[in-house]
Amino acid sequence: MDLHELRRNYDQQTLNPGNLRSDPIQQFREWFEHARATDSASWFEPNAMTMSTADQRGRVSSRILLLKAVSEEGFTFFSNYQSDKARQLVENNQASLLFFWPHVERQVRIEGTVVRTDAQTSDEYFAGRPRGSQIGAVVSRQSAILPSRDKLEADAADLEKQYADKLIPRPDFWGGYLLTPVRVEFWQGRPSRLHDRFLYTRDGDCWQVVRLSP
Ligand SMILES: Cc1cc2nc3c(=O)[nH]c(=O)nc-3n(C[C@H](O)[C@H](O)[C@H](O)COP(=O)(O)O)c2cc1C
Incomplete structure (x- = not known):
C-alpha cells in the first residue's frame, strides 16, 4: 500500500488574531456550530472526539467519545466508571x-484535568437517553x-423484562465526566502546510494566546 501520494492542500479559511475570541470556550462554540452547520452528511457527528488518557506508568490509550455539553467549566462526556x-x-x-472537522480543515486540541460530574448531572443525562441506550449502559x-x-x-433482554413499564435507574458505575481545560489549540489548515495555530493557556482566571509554528 503506497500512501505517499495521499495528500490534500488546505485552502478554505484563515485564522488570525482578528477572528479569535479571547475565551477558548467561546472560540470552540463558534467553531463547533460552524462545523455542525456546514456538513449535513448522515455519518457526521461533530461532537465525536478522540479522548486520550494515560495510566501512571505512561501507557497511553485513545478512543472516540461523544461530547455532550460545553460550558465555562469545561467539556462533559459520559462513560462507564x-x-x-x-x-x-x-x-x-x-x-x-481532539476534534477533527475535515470538511472545514480544522482541528481543536484540548488538554486538562478530569473529574466525575455530580450525580444529578449524570442522572439527568441518563434519564434523557433512549431506553435502548440505558439498557446498553x-x-x-x-x-x-x-x-x-x-x-x-x-x-439486555432480561433487563428489558425486569424493567418492563418501569424507569431504568442510572447504575452507579455509569455517569459523566468534566474535563476542565488548561490548554486549548485551534488549528486551521492552510496551503503548503503553512497552517495557522493558536494556543490558549490558562493563566489564573485569564487565558494567554500565542501563535504556534505549524
Ligand atoms: C462514534 C463513537 C461514539 C462513542 N461514544 C462513546 C461515549 O460517549 N461514551 C463511551 O463510553 N464510549 C463511547 N464510544 C466507545 C468508545 O470509543 C470506547 O470503545 C469505549 O468507551 C471503551 O473505551 P475504554 O476501553 O478505553 O474505556 C464511542 C465510539 C464511537 C466510535
Whole structure:
C-alpha cells in the first residue's frame, strides 16, 4: 500500500488574531456550530472526539467519545466508571480531547484535568437517553472480556423484562465526566502546510494566546 501520494492542500479559511475570541470556550462554540452547520452528511457527528488518557506508568490509550455539553467549566462526556479509561483516570486525571472537522480543515486540541460530574448531572443525562441506550449502559461491563455476543443480548433482554413499564435507574458505575481545560489549540489548515495555530493557556482566571509554528 503506497500512501505517499495521499495528500490534500488546505485552502478554505484563515485564522488570525482578528477572528479569535479571547475565551477558548467561546472560540470552540463558534467553531463547533460552524462545523455542525456546514456538513449535513448522515455519518457526521461533530461532537465525536478522540479522548486520550494515560495510566501512571505512561501507557497511553485513545478512543472516540461523544461530547455532550460545553460550558465555562469545561467539556462533559459520559462513560462507564469501571472501564479502561475510568481506571486510567483514577491513576492519572490528565486527559486530552481532539476534534477533527475535515470538511472545514480544522482541528481543536484540548488538554486538562478530569473529574466525575455530580450525580444529578449524570442522572439527568441518563434519564434523557433512549431506553435502548440505558439498557446498553446497564448491561455493559465496558472494557471487560465478554464471553459471547449472545450473553450481552440475553442480559439486555432480561433487563428489558425486569424493567418492563418501569424507569431504568442510572447504575452507579455509569455517569459523566468534566474535563476542565488548561490548554486549548485551534488549528486551521492552510496551503503548503503553512497552517495557522493558536494556543490558549490558562493563566489564573485569564487565558494567554500565542501563535504556534505549524
Ligand atoms: C462514534 C463513537 C461514539 C462513542 N461514544 C462513546 C461515549 O460517549 N461514551 C463511551 O463510553 N464510549 C463511547 N464510544 C466507545 C468508545 O470509543 C470506547 O470503545 C469505549 O468507551 C471503551 O473505551 P475504554 O476501553 O478505553 O474505556 C464511542 C465510539 C464511537 C466510535
